[in-house]
Amino acid sequence: MSNPIPKEKMTAYQRWELASFDAERPPVTPPDVRLDVPPAEAAQVAGEIETPPQEPPLALPTAEEIERVHHEAHTAGYTAGYSTGYAAGYAAGYDEGIKAAQAVATDMASLMDHLQQALAAIDQDVAEQLLxxxxxxxxxxxxxSLHVQPELILPVVREAVTALHPHHGQPLLFVHPDDAALVRSHLGEQLAHANWRIIDDKTLSAGGCRVELGASEVDATLETRWRRVIEAIGVSQEWLKARE
Incomplete structure (x- = not known):
């Protein structure tokens, strides 16, 4: 015969006792329903268990929402198009600007070159005019000076007659009539001693003379002496006449 198990050692099983027929029976709780949750949550849990899930009704967008979506799409498209167009336009404009700047720089360089040449020509022309x-x-x-001091003809005559040494023949001295009297009064005796003959020549300018002895001649006219002076400074008579 098996030994009886003490009451205090019973764990998984409860000792069965005959209940009283007068006592109130305790409520039976469903195994999946927690008694400590609020009634609303319990009803929701029970509904989820008992009722299969239903898809929410399809909500159509309102006119305001459609207008808002259209506006946002338009704004986004405009912004994207503006950014792309601006970048492309900036790149193209930059290239065109570089080409335009290079063209302007070339034109300016050519203009400055022509300007420098013009200034050089002007400087040369001004220098020639001043000369x-x-x-x-x-x-x-x-x-x-010759008009104020006619005696300036005397050193010219002395230099001209000493350039020739007459050994035979008649040496001739041609002077302007206004100078002839002055030469005779100052050099007449000296010239006569050397057999010189003084001849008035209206074709000569005052202040000059010409000496002849046979085939030899000394040109001491005012024009010839002046030409020698300007040629000494590098100016030809032809150039001077062209500039005048």
Whole structure:
């Protein structure tokens, strides 16, 4: 006969006792329903268990939502198109700007080159005009000096007659009539001693003379002496006449 198990050692099984017929029977709780949860959550859990899930009804967008979506799409498209177009336009404009700047720089360089050439030509022309003016002033000063001091013809005559040494024949001295009287009064005796003959020549300018002895000649006219002066400074008579 098996030994009885003490009451305090019973764990998984409860000792069965006959209940009282008058006592109130305790409520039976479903195994999946927790008694400690609120009634609302319990009802929701029970509903989820008993009722199969249903798809929510399809909600159509309102006119305001459609307008908003259209506006956002338009704005996004405009922004994207503007950014792309701006980048492409900037690149193209930059290239065109570089080409335009290079063209302007080339034109400016050509203009500066022409300007420098023009300035050089102007400087040369101004220098030539100043030279012509200086020569003309010197010429006028010389003629005025001879007019004020006619005795300046005397050293010219002395130099001309000493350039020839007459051994035979008749040496001739040609001077302007206004100078002839002055030469005779100052050099007449000296020239007569050397057998010189003084001849008045209206074709000569005052202040000059010409000497002849046979086939030899000394040109000491005012024009010839002046030409030698300007040639000494590198100016030809032809150039001077062209500039005048």
């Amino acid at each position: 012509v003016l200086a020569i003309e002033i010197a010429n006028q000063v010389l003629r005025q």
